[in-house]
Amino acid sequence: MALRQTSEALAPVRASSPLKIWALRHVSTCIGALGRLAKQPFANFMTILVIAVTLAVPAAMHLMIKNAQSISGKLENALDFSVYLVADTTIDEAKNLANIIGQRADVESVVFVSAEEALAQFKEHSGFGAALDHLQGNPLPHTLVVRPSGANTAQSMTLLNEELSSLPETDLVQVDTEWVQRFLAILDMLQRAILMGGILLGVAIVVVIGNTIRLDIQNRREEIEVTKLIGATNAFVRRPFLYTGLWYGLGGGLLALGLVAYGLYALDEPITRLAGLYNSSFRALALDLRESLTIVGVGVLLGLTGSWIAAARHMRRIEPR
Amino acid sequence: MIRLEGVTKRFPNGQEALKGLTLSVDDGEMVFVTGHSGAGKSTLLRLIALIERPTSGQVIVDGQNTRQVSRRKIPAYRRQIGMVFQDHKLLYDRPVFDNVALPLIIAGVGHRDAARKVRAALDQVGLLTKERQFPETLSSGEQQRVGIARAIVSRPKLLIADEPTGNLDPDLSLEVMRIFRRFNEVGVTLLIASHDIALIDQLGCRRIALEDGTLQQQEDEDPVAEYVERFEAEKEREQWL
Numbered sequence: 001m002a003l004r005q006t007s008e009a010l011a012p013v014r015a016s017s018p019l020k021i022w023a024l025r026h027v028s029t030c031i032g033a034l035g036r037l038a039k040q041p042f043a044n045f046m047t048i049l050v051i052a053v054t055l056a057v058p059a060a061m062h063l064m065i066k067n068a069q070s071i072s073g074k075l076e077n078a079l080d081f082s083v084y085l086v087a088d089t090t091i092d093e094a095k096n097l098a099n100i101i102g103q104r105a106d107v108e109s110v111v112f113v114s115a116e117e118a119l120a121q122f123k124e125h126s127g128f129g130a131a132l133d134h135l136q137g138n139p140l141p142h143t144l145v146v147r148p149s150g151a152n153t154a155q156s157m158t159l160l161n162e163e164l165s166s167l168p169e170t171d172l173v174q175v176d177t178e179w180v181q182r183f184l185a186i187l188d189m190l191q192r193a194i195l196m197g198g199i200l201l202g203v204a205i206v207v208v209i210g211n212t213i214r215l216d217i218q219n220r221r222e223e224i225e226v227t228k229l230i231g232a233t234n235a236f237v238r239r240p241f242l243y244t245g246l247w248y249g250l251g252g253g254l255l256a257l258g259l260v261a262y263g264l265y266a267l268d269e270p271i272t273r274l275a276g277l278y279n280s281s282f283r284a285l286a287l288d289l290r291e292s293l294t295i296v297g298v299g300v301l302l303g304l305t306g307s308w309i310a311a312a313r314h315m316r317r318i319e320p321r
Numbered sequence: 322m323i324r325l326e327g328v329t330k331r332f333p334n335g336q337e338a339l340k341g342l343t344l345s346v347d348d349g350e351m352v353f354v355t356g357h358s359g360a361g362k363s364t365l366l367r368l369i370a371l372i373e374r375p376t377s378g379q380v381i382v383d384g385q386n387t388r389q390v391s392r393r394k395i396p397a398y399r400r401q402i403g404m405v406f407q408d409h410k411l412l413y414d415r416p417v418f419d420n421v422a423l424p425l426i427i428a429g430v431g432h433r434d435a436a437r438k439v440r441a442a443l444d445q446v447g448l449l450t451k452e453r454q455f456p457e458t459l460s461s462g463e464q465q466r467v468g469i470a471r472a473i474v475s476r477p478k479l480l481i482a483d484e485p486t487g488n489l490d491p492d493l494s495l496e497v498m499r500i501f502r503r504f505n506e507v508g509v510t511l512l513i514a515s516h517d518i519a520l521i522d523q524l525g526c527r528r529i530a531l532e533d534g535t536l537q538q539q540e541d542e543d544p545v546a547e548y549v550e551r552f553e554a555e556k557e558r559e560q561w562l
C-alpha cells in the first residue's frame with residue numbers, strides 16, 4: 001500500500017501553461033499581500049495616511065491654482081476696451097459711434113470721453129500738469145470706453161476687439177490685460193513651484209514606503225532565507241514586497257482623493273457665500289477624472305518604486321546561512 | 322549521483338572545514354555521513370546545496386559540476402534537491418499544507434496538481450490529518466515529518482538531510498529513518514548527516530566517516546570497539562524488526 005502511494009507521489013511534477021501559472025501566481029501574491037496588510041490594520045493605515053497626506057498637499061494646491069486660473073479667466077472677459085479714435089473725428093461723430101456700438105448685443109455700455117476731458121484727467125493724475133500747459137493744442141484723441149457684456153467668451157471678446165479695431169474711426173483699441181497677465185504669470189510660477197515641491201514630496205513617499213518595506217523584509221528574514229533555501233528565485237521572494245508597496249501607493253492615492261474631496265466639501269459653503277457677496281455664481285472646481293487618475297497613478301508608481309528599491313537593496317543580502 | 326574530488330573548504334577565518342575530500346555516492350544509494358561536530362558533515366551538505374562553494378576541488382551532483390552553476394541558476398539547482406534540516410526550518414505563520422506546498426508554488430505547479438502532490442507527501446509521513454494545523458501545534462517529531470514532506474513533495478532524485486534526528490528521541494528517530502528508507506526503496510538517493518551511529522548501524526547503510534575535514538582512516542578505528550558496536554547494533558536491530 002505504502003509503496004503504491006510512494007510511486008504515485010513519485011510521478012513527475014507537471015507544470016500547467018506558463019502564462020496561466022504566471023497570472024495565477026501574481027493574483028495570489030497580490031491578494032496575499034493585501035491579506036498580510038489587513039493583519040496589522042492600524043500600523044498600515046498610518047503608513048497609508050502619511051502617503052495620502054503627502055499626495056493630498058500638492059493636489060490641493062494644484063486645485064487652488066486651477067480655481068484661481070478659472071476666476072482670472074472670467075475676469076479677463078470683464079475688462080473694458082479703450083477705443084482711441086483717429087485725431088480728426090468730431091465730437092458728434094464720436095457720440096454717434098458710441099450710440100451705434102452701445103447697441104451691440106455683446107456690449108454692456110459705452111462711455112464717451114472727449115479729448116478735453118482726457119487731457120484734464122491726464123493733467124490731474126500724471127503730475128505733468130505744468131509741462132502740459134506749454135503744449136500747443138491737445139495731443140489726445142477722443143476715446144470710447146467700451147464695457148463688454150458679461151456673457152462674452154474669450155472668442156467673442158477677440159471678435160469684438162477685431163471689429164472695434166476695423167472701424168474707420170478707430171485709431172487703436174487697448175485692453176487693460178496687464179494685471180491679469182501678471183496674475184496669470186504668478187499662478188504659472190506657483191504651479192511650477194508646486195510641481196517642484198511635489199517632486200520632493202514624491203521622493204519623501206518613496207523613502208517612507210522604502211523604509212516600511214525594509215522593516216518588513218527584516219521581520220521576514222527567516223522566511224526569505226527558508227524560501228531561498230528550497231529554491232525560490234529573487235523575483236519570487238521580492239514579489240510580495242512589491243505588491244505591498246503597490247497597495248500602500250494605491251491606498252494612499254485613493255485616500256488622498258478622499259482628503260481633497262472632503263476639503264472641497266468643507267470649503268464649498270464659505271466659497272458660495274463669498275461668491276454671493278460678489279454677485280457671482282462661482283463654484284469651486286473639483287479634481288477631474290484625469291487629475292484623479294494621475295494622483296492614484298502617481299501613488300501606485302511611487303509605492304512600487306519605494307518597494308523595488310528596498311527589495312533590491314536588502315533582498316540580495318539575505319542568503320541562507 | 323554525488324562526486325567530490327579533492328574538495329577543500331577554507332573559511333575566511335582560516336579554518337579548514339574540508340581538506341581535499343574525495344568521495345562518491347551512487348544513484349539510489351542511502352549513505353550516512355558521520356563524525357564529531359566540526360568534522361565537516363554540515364559543510365559537505367552545504368557544498369552540495371550550494372549554500373557554500375568549495376575553495377578548491379570539484380563537487381559534481383547528478384552530472385552537474387556545481388562550479389558551473391551561476392548565482393542566478395542556484396534557485397533552479399536547489400529545486401532538484403530535497404533538503405531536511407535539524408531545526409525543520411518551517412514557516413510558522415502558515416499551516417502544514419502551505420508549508421509542504423511551498424516548493425511546488427515556487428516551481429509554478431498548478432493548484433489542483435499541487436494539492437494532490439501535497440496530500441501524497443503528507444500521507445507518506447503520516448500527517449494527512451494535520452494539514453490544516455499550524456506547525457507550533459505539532460510535536461517536534463511531527464514538525465520534522467512536515468519538513469520531510471516538504472523536501473520530497475516535488476519528487477527530487479536526491480535528498481540531503483542534516484542531523485534530521487538530532488532533536489528527536491530514539492523512537493521518533495527510527496520512525497524518521499524508516500520514512501527515509503521507504504523513499505530509498507523507490508529510488509531516491511539519500512545523503513544523511515548524523516552522529517547517531519547506533520541507529521545508522523541498525524539500518525545497515527553505507528557510512529562515510531569524516532574526521533577533521535577528511536575521510537576517517539579505517540586503520541584508525543579500534544577493531545574491537547567496532548566489533549562490539551556492530552554486535553550491539555545487530556542485537557538492537559533484531560529487537561526492532
